[in-house]
Amino acid sequence: MNDQRSTIVRGFLWTTGIYASSIAVRFLTSVALSHLLAPAILGVIVIAQTVRIGAELLGDLGLEQSVIRSAHGDDPRFLNTAWTVQLLRGGVISLLCFALAPFFASLFGVSLAVMATIAAAPMLNALASTSVFSVARRLDIKGRNLFELIAETFGLLINITLALTMPTVWAPVLGLLLTVAVRSAISYCLPHPRHHLLLDKAFIREILGFGKWIALSSAALYATSYSDRFYLGGLVSLQLLGIYGLARAISDLPVSLSNRLGYLVIFPVVAADRETVGTASRAHLTPVRRQFLSLAAxxxxxxxxxxDWVVSLFYDSRYQAAGWMLFLLLSSSWVAVLAAFNEAVILGRSKPQAVSIANLCRILFLILGLPVGFHLYGLPGTIIALTTAEIARYSVLLIIVKGLRLGFIRQDVAITVGLSALLAGWVLLRRFLELGSPLDFLP
Structure with missing residues (x-):
């Protein structure tokens, strides 16, 4: 019992501590590129990334989750089957992206060469070793997070070097491909079985049996996480899209941390707690979860x-509008943080179909909310639609975890009230000191 709680605490501390360094790396990359490149170039990258990540998620087979949860997750035959499936998946996705490059280039009004080049990213990502999955399976939180930090640091150096030497759209495009390639290469520095092509029928059935629900969930995740950028790409200028992408990247940081904590700590712990059906893991998760969420709030x-002050401090006047965008986006981020922890618990109880249902619910709200919000209030209305959709997703997850007797509704409500009170206090202080409001530049 104490060992499990110690594992959870260590996992949260290592993930949060190293991720703080990761945030610094990402933030430095964002600031550097915003000063070295024009907003319109960043807008092109928002579109390219949206298409690339969409292709990756739409073809997600849940390979990492399968390795973590499977009783055969340490079997070299299982790992090599997963690695082979990963290679095949990456090749197919890259070919599809390349074939569809003319369509996306025409749809968003960007260079065909850029879209065709980005198509190589899924294949480069697929070359990674399964060692990354095995590290998570062993609950080696320190090793996994250090690996990701090293990869992101290489990415920072690569992107800044390219932006300094070629301040064009090709700097971030080539930077993306090189960063993905380097991450795949250094994954072989982690302990792993000798990889070779192998397709074991029994293991394929197991991977696809679990992975079909992960695929559906990932497709829903993409539709909800990137639909705003995809939708706006055809409605606003590349310059405004670049500014929005910058604000979105900052607001995604707490969500990314929560997802990382969920998949690297909560999911494996709950999955391993089969004997007590999650009762023990819930008892140990409660105080650690409360402390993390309080700090996040x-x-x-x-x-x-x-x-608005943060944006003005680190970015030049071209990005002033990112201030009010960030304010609105962070409200959606908070709900997503709460949802991420509940989602990890549900996956730990081997209920990926339930997560898919929650994400599909969010999609329905976005399908209705994005066009209505943009029509009524423009870009602010679009962001409000994101928050509404996140609340819908969280509500469904809440019902599911309550049925599993692993819910934390009282904790979530109490901390959300605290966040609202602190926010109100800060805003009133700004008013009292005549420092304006974070929404002063809201159109």
């Missing part, structure tokens, strides 16, 4: 209240 409330 303080950080998000403070960043929301001073979002």
């Amino acid at each position: 303080i950080g998000i409330a403070t960043l929301m209240a001073w979002s």
Whole structure:
């Protein structure tokens, strides 16, 4: 019992601590590229990334989750089957992206060469070793997070070097491909079986049996996480899209941390707690979860209240509008943080279909909300639609975890009230000191 709680605490501390360094790396990359490249170039990259990540998620077979949860997850034959499936998947996705490059280039008004080049990213990503999955399976939180930090640091150096030497759209495009390639290469520095092509029929059935629900969930995740950028890509200028992409990248940081904690700590712990049907893991998760969410609430409330100042401090006047965008986006991020932890618990109980249902619900709200929000209120209305959809997803997940007797509704409500109170206090202080409001530049 104490060992499990110690594992959870260590996992949260290592993930949060190293991710703080990861945030610094991402933030430095964002600031550097915003000063070295024009907003319109960043807009092109938002579109290219949206298409690339969409292709990756739409073809997601849940290979990592399969390795983590399977009783055969340490079997070299299982790992080599997963690696072979990963290679085949990456090749197919890259070919599809290349074939569809003319369509996306025409749809968004960007260079065909850029879209065709980005198509190589899924294949480069598929070359990675399964060692990355095995590290998560062993609950080696330190090793996994250090690996990701090293990869992101290489990415920072690559992107800044390219932006300095060629301040064109090709700097971030080539930077993306090289970063993915380097990450795949260094994955072989982690312990792994000798990889070779292998397709074991029994293991394929197991992977696809679990992976079909992950694929559906990932497709829904993409539709909900990137549909705003995909939708706006055809409606607003590349310059405005680049500014929005910058604000979105910052607001995604707490969500990314929560997802990482969920998949690297909560999911494996709950999955391993089969004997007590999650009772023991819930008892140990409760205090650690409360402490993390309390810190996250303080950080998000403070960043929301001073979002315009943060943007003005680190970015030039071209990105001023990112301040009010960031304020609105962070409200959606907070709900996503809460949802991420519930989703990890549900996956740990081997209920991926339930996660898919929650994400499909979010999609329905976005299908209705994005066009209505943009029509009524423009870009602010679009962001409000994102928050509404996140609330819908969270509500469905809440019902599911309650049925599993693993819910934390009281904790979530209490901390959300605290976040709202702190935000109100910061805004009132700004008013009292005549420092304006984070929404002063809202159109």
